[in-house]
Amino acid sequence: MACWCVHARMPGPASVLGGCWWKPSYGADVGSRADKLGAGMMFDDLVQSVARRLVRFSKRRSRRNLHAWLEESIREFSANGQGLVINIGAGGEVAGWLDDLGVRATSIDIDPNRHPDLVADMEDLSALADASVSMAICIEVLEHVRHPHLAVRELNRVLQPGGVLVGSTPFLLGIHDAPADYFRYTSHGLRMLFADFELLQLRERNGYFDAVAVLLLRRFAVGTRGERTAALLLSPVLIALTYILELIGRVLHSTDGTTGYFFVYRKLEKTMHSEPDNVDADRPKAQDNGG
Numbered sequence: 001m002a003c004w005c006v007h008a009r010m011p012g013p014a015s016v017l018g019g020c021w022w023k024p025s026y027g028a029d030v031g032s033r034a035d036k037l038g039a040g041m042m043f044d045d046l047v048q049s050v051a052r053r054l055v056r057f058s059k060r061r062s063r064r065n066l067h068a069w070l071e072e073s074i075r076e077f078s079a080n081g082q083g084l085v086i087n088i089g090a091g092g093e094v095a096g097w098l099d100d101l102g103v104r105a106t107s108i109d110i111d112p113n114r115h116p117d118l119v120a121d122m123e124d125l126s127a128l129a130d131a132s133v134s135m136a137i138c139i140e141v142l143e144h145v146r147h148p149h150l151a152v153r154e155l156n157r158v159l160q161p162g163g164v165l166v167g168s169t170p171f172l173l174g175i176h177d178a179p180a181d182y183f184r185y186t187s188h189g190l191r192m193l194f195a196d197f198e199l200l201q202l203r204e205r206n207g208y209f210d211a212v213a214v215l216l217l218r219r220f221a222v223g224t225r226g227e228r229t230a231a232l233l234l235s236p237v238l239i240a241l242t243y244i245l246e247l248i249g250r251v252l253h254s255t256d257g258t259t260g261y262f263f264v265y266r267k268l269e270k271t272m273h274s275e276p277d278n279v280d281a282d283r284p285k286a287q288d289n290g291g
């Protein structure tokens, strides 16, 4: 009995040190259970690590061209005007890109945990004076805004006439940052939303087949535990498929799908309240694609 107690407290090799001549099965069980637990934890770590890598890879594919276009626009337009540069949606990689470009931007975010310079909902930028901003950067935020028309009205108010909004928003992308993920915009929806601005650029970040690849990658990277575990085996296939879909997309180029849009709008010298010509022009040509 005394022997059992020693083993209970010091299983495995400790039982020998405890002076007992037999190797208790209790200690062996605990040892193998500990081994299994260790192996299980290593496996979980591996699953998590592959999932994280897939998320990073899918993000790079989804945000394709974004960095280069943002840089291009900043170089082209940041010298316009003397006002503030604001970066709405703080804490992501965009803040780092702006730092690298030497842009001193005031960061604004609804979430204080992102440590922005100004905690504010972009639907209400009352902390900023009218016409005080020469450039507003708003990358991957509009889909999270509950009343986008209010946000756009605020952008119009705080921008100087001739001031520029540089932004992006996803189109074919899974729900993220739930539950605060409310909308997906088509290029036509964006034209409607920014009808009071002058359109300078509206581009698809990539094509339909790239979007399919990103949807697949994210399905396995941020899906259920089973899907993330499957990603361990499937990741080489998913990565190969991504490049195959990219090649297909180059041949069968299609603009009716993309992971998202990049846009540059300029505030008009005099604000007009109208629908853009190109939206009306789309109407008679609208086709039923079964959507």
Ligand SMILES: C[S@@+](CC[C@H](N)C(=O)[O-])C[C@H]1O[C@@H](n2cnc3c(N)ncnc32)[C@H](O)[C@@H]1O
Pocket: 088, 089, 090, 091, 092, 093, 094, 095, 108, 109, 110, 111, 114, 120, 121, 122, 123, 138, 139, 140, 141, 144, 145, 146, 177
């Ligand atoms: C997907 S992250 C994008 C972050 C960064 N722009 C980037 O691309 O790396 C969206 C950010 O927008 C912020 N956000 C969401 N709704 C907002 C709102 N109504 N006003 C201001 N910021 C908002 C979120 O807190 C989050 O930091």
